[in-house]
Amino acid sequence: xxxxxxxxxxxxxxxxxxxxxxxxxxxxxxxxxxxxxxxxxxxxxxxxxxxxxxxxxxxxxxxxxxxxxxxxxxxxxxxxxxxxxxxxxxxxxxxxxxxxxxxxxxxxxxxxxxxxxxxxxxxxxxxxxxxxxxxxxxxxxxxxxxxxxxxxxxxxxxxxxxxxxxxxxxxxxxxxxxxxx
Amino acid sequence: xxxxxxxxxxxxxxxxxxxxxxxxxxxxxxxxxxxxxxxxxxxxxxxxxxxxxxxxxxxxxxxxxxxxxxxxxxxxxxxxxxxxxxxxxxxxxxxxxxxxxxxxxxxxxxxxxxxxxxxxxxxxxxxxxxxxxxxxxxxxxxxxxxxxxxxxxxxxxxxxxxxxxxxxxxxxxxxxxxxxxxxxxxxxxxxxxxxxxxxxxxxxxxxxxxxxxxxxxxxxxxxxxxxxxxxxxxxxxxxxxxxxxxxxxxxxxxxxxxxxxxxxxxxxxxxxxxxxxxxxxxxxxxx
Numbered sequence: 001x002x003x004x005x006x007x008x009x010x011x012x013x014x015x016x017x018x019x020x021x022x023x024x025x026x027x028x029x030x031x032x033x034x035x036x037x038x039x040x041x042x043x044x045x046x047x048x049x050x051x052x053x054x055x056x057x058x059x060x061x062x063x064x065x066x067x068x069x070x071x072x073x074x075x076x077x078x079x080x081x082x083x084x085x086x087x088x089x090x091x092x093x094x095x096x097x098x099x100x101x102x103x104x105x106x107x108x109x110x111x112x113x114x115x116x117x118x119x120x121x122x123x124x125x126x127x128x129x130x131x132x133x134x135x136x137x138x139x140x141x142x143x144x145x146x147x148x149x150x151x152x153x154x155x156x157x158x159x160x161x162x163x164x165x166x167x168x169x170x171x172x173x174x175x176x177x178x179x180x181x
Numbered sequence: 182x183x184x185x186x187x188x189x190x191x192x193x194x195x196x197x198x199x200x201x202x203x204x205x206x207x208x209x210x211x212x213x214x215x216x217x218x219x220x221x222x223x224x225x226x227x228x229x230x231x232x233x234x235x236x237x238x239x240x241x242x243x244x245x246x247x248x249x250x251x252x253x254x255x256x257x258x259x260x261x262x263x264x265x266x267x268x269x270x271x272x273x274x275x276x277x278x279x280x281x282x283x284x285x286x287x288x289x290x291x292x293x294x295x296x297x298x299x300x301x302x303x304x305x306x307x308x309x310x311x312x313x314x315x316x317x318x319x320x321x322x323x324x325x326x327x328x329x330x331x332x333x334x335x336x337x338x339x340x341x342x343x344x345x346x347x348x349x350x351x352x353x354x355x356x357x358x359x360x361x362x363x364x365x366x367x368x369x370x371x372x373x374x375x376x377x378x379x380x381x382x383x384x385x386x387x388x389x390x391x392x393x394x395x396x397x398x399x400x401x402x403x404x405x406x407x408x409x410x411x412x413x414x415x416x417x418x419x420x421x422x423x424x425x426x427x428x429x430x431x432x433x434x435x436x437x438x439x440x441x442x443x444x445x446x447x448x449x450x451x452x453x454x455x456x457x458x459x460x461x462x463x464x465x466x467x468x
Binding site: 070090 | 193194197198201202204205206207208209211227228231232235
């Protein structure tokens with residue numbers, strides 16, 4: 001499938017998945033009256049993470065902005081998701097070139113995935129950026145530094161959950177090259 | 182100038198990044214004031230349409246829960262209406278009683294709240310046997326007991342016949358065994374039975390021929406019934422047939438309850454039924 005078409009499709013699917021399904025899931029890790037923060041798993045940054053290796057930074061930034069604003073318009077958070085997503089899009093190239101053994105231009109026609117990078121590098125790449133995204137987003141959302149512990153707990157818990165959802169998404173939607181007979 | 186263009190080309194990504202972040206910050210700032218809320222919000226067209234479609238779909242999954250809650254609310258409202266209708270026993274306001282109740286003027290107002298409504302869902306239903314039974318998902322653990330009256334939102338359904346811990350089976354009006362005390366709009370009393378022909382048609386007997394009737398007249402439960410509250414719709418008159426031998430007329434009724442698609446019913450407990458029945462039995466045995 002054409003790479004543009006594929007990514008446009010993925011853009012729509014990820015937004016719908018995030019808005020219609022994941023936003024309805026409010027998770028809490030255990031029930032306590034004092035309240036472990038309830039949170040929502042955010043899977044939509046995966047769209048930026050999965051764009052092809054050779055995507056230029058300006059395109060990443062603009063797509064990050066579009067993605068963030070779309071999510072914002074659904075969640076009434078005007079700009080908060082966009083802010084975090086643009087940061088993630090800006091740092092993506094640097095993180096990738098730090099993690100990969102060869103120059104990025106040598107991976108023409110490929111996209112970051114478990115298959116092309118291997119489990120460990122991909123998990124490091126995605127979890128680093130997801131934690132950063134969540135940290136920035138929740139900081140802007142709360143905008144209250146009197147309770148850093150609460151913020152950190154929220155960031156940690158929701159990044160772990162988001163990562164679980166991302167791994168599930170990848171396992172579900174990655175084409176298996178070897179078919180078992 | 183050349184240096185400036187060079188600078189822009191060199192740091193184009195960083196500049197774009199900063200510009201977009203500034204746009205975001207401006208958006209966030211706007212949201213925090215009351216007026217700026219509508220630049221990026223779910224009130225705009227695209228996300229509005231998506232949310233509308235979603236709620237259209239999800240709506241169906243919530244219908245059962247919504248039905249249950251509406252049903253419970255209806256039961257409460259019915260109970261309240263009953264309380265208003267029967268709270269003041271006007272007979273006790275008569276002269277004889279007023280003389281007795283001198284010290285406390287409030288004693289002649291008696292709160293009755295005779296009837297207790299419980300909601301239930303129909304889990305099994307038959308309309309084509311000669312004695313039709315309906316099974317509901319409430320039993321003795323929910324306070325259902327034998328002989329309680331059962332009505333639907335539109336009219337009379339039947340009477341509880343057997344009770345287990347979690348279920349109860351109702352002998353519906355569509356049964357030869359069942360006889361319901363009924364009255365016409367003008368107060369004429371009679372009985373409604375079923376002639377085992379069609380599940381939509383009931384018959385009313387014991388009405389004198391000279392009682393004027395039109396097609397479409399309503400028939401209600403009477404005040405004499407031991408279990409049914411008064412003034413619950415049984416059906417509407419379809420046609421009448423004069424019986425020559427005893428001067429009575431046979432009235433065919435269109436049943437107000439649709440027994441084919443019965444889903445929810447109310448089970449009514451008459452708290453005074455036991456006392457009333459005991460009294461009537463004792464006076465009958467003395468004869």
